Amino acid sequence: MSADGVLRIENVGMRFGGLWALKGVSFEVRPGSIVGLIGPNGSGKTTLMNVISGVVKPAEGEVAYAGRTIADVPTHDVCRLGIARTFQVVKPFAGLTVRENVAVGAMYGRDGATLSTAACFDRAQALLEEVGLARVAERPASDLTIPDRKRLEVAKALALDPSLLLLDEVMAGLNASEVDEALHLLRAVNARGVTLIVVEHLMKAIMSISTSIVVLAEGKKIAEGLPAEIVASPAVVEAYLGARYAARQGRGRT
Ligand SMILES: Nc1ncnc2c1ncn2[C@@H]1O[C@H](COP(=O)(O)OP(=O)(O)OP(=O)(O)O)[C@@H](O)[C@H]1O
Ligand SMILES: [Mg+2]
Structure with a gap:
């Protein structure tokens, strides 16, 4: 398969002092997709955005976009990769x-x-x-x-x-109708061919917009799948969503 437009995150680890903010994180983002990146506060979402956008270099592992390793690219040139x-x-x-x-x-x-x-x-x-x-x-x-x-x-x-856009909590602080407008905008951007990685704590929004979801907890990937699979995952409910959210979706265990 061609590497065109694929973002590949391989075994990424990032540490701050004694704390591993990310450890052994791997997943792929296919061109044209909308990947929701979720997890509790401090689980490493923003750190992963920083690694992908070249703001920080990972201590371990590799990020490649369209077949090019990000670590080789100076931060100010990462945006020229798209x-x-x-x-x-x-x-x-x-x-x-x-x-x-x-x-x-x-x-x-x-x-x-x-x-x-x-x-x-x-x-x-x-x-x-x-x-x-x-x-x-x-x-x-x-x-x-x-x-x-x-x-x-x-x-x-x-x-x-960009051809790949990373969005870190852009809907935080918006009211319900503003969130709907933001979702409409992001769908329109995606329809123009821009791949999106969306970090958000608003579960209704993230579940409705994402084509797939990656869940981090304490720096590790604990689940990856379709939104419906994620809300039904006991591990995700335990680490993040909580039983009440899952019950509301009618799929989870209480
Ligand atoms: N520059 C830094 N120096 C030291 N520790 C850091 C630094 N940046 C992040 N951390 C730590 O790394 C861990 C992951 O933080 P990160 O900001 O990536 O989490 P997050 O998932 O984005 O959280 P939130 O949902 O609150 O935005 C946290 O324990 C945080 O305190
Ligand atoms: Mg964050």
């Missing part, structure tokens, strides 16, 4: 306007070197409309509410024109 990510703790350029923040993303994206400044601003404007931020395009990013900062993170990442 990988973009959002940050759980959002980091806009506070002194720039919302539109400028997104335009900077376009300038540093895969085709940024070939785009004119005007083209970068055009792309930024289109993305702001898509994520629902056109109304605050001229405001400094530091003025935004938390939900709007999450939207800005998504727009900045999309401006890089």
Whole structure:
């Protein structure tokens, strides 16, 4: 099989002092899929995002995207491979306007070197409309509410024109209708051919959007499968979902 577009995570281990934040984690993400990455607080989800996006190098194992090992690639070049990510703790350029923040993303994206400044601003404007931020395009990013900062993170990442997008809790703090809008947006992005890895604690959202789910607990992968398999997994219920969630789904054990 061709390695085109496949993300391969092989036996990844990452330690902070004496703590293994990740240990022996392996799975594959097929192009076009939406993989939900779930697990309790501190289970290693953000650390794995950091490893995949090249922000940190794993102590053990390997990550390869489209046949290329990420560890060889300087962090600032990982996005040129087509990988973009959002940050759980959002980091806009506070002194720039919302539109400028997104335009900077376009300038540093895969085709940024070939785009004119005007083209970068055009792309930024289109993305702001898509994520629902056109109304605050001229405001400094530091003025935004938390939900709007999450939207800005998504727009900045999309401006890089990724083929693989890593989303770290972009729906946290949104109300129910805003979550529905976010899901609609992510499905539209995926329909354009962008592979997604979605970290989220909102189970209803993650179960509805994911084509498959990987579950971490204490840095280890404890389950992988279809959403329906995951909610019925006794190990996942025990480590994360809890019996009440599983019972609500009508499949679990109480
Ligand atoms: N830079 C760091 N230095 C030391 N320990 C760290 C660092 N980053 C993460 N850790 C530890 O690694 C473990 C995994 O953290 P991580 O942030 O990846 O979890 P998470 O699954 O994203 O949690 P949450 O759901 O709360 O966001 C935790 O025990 C955390 O305290
Ligand atoms: Mg996290």
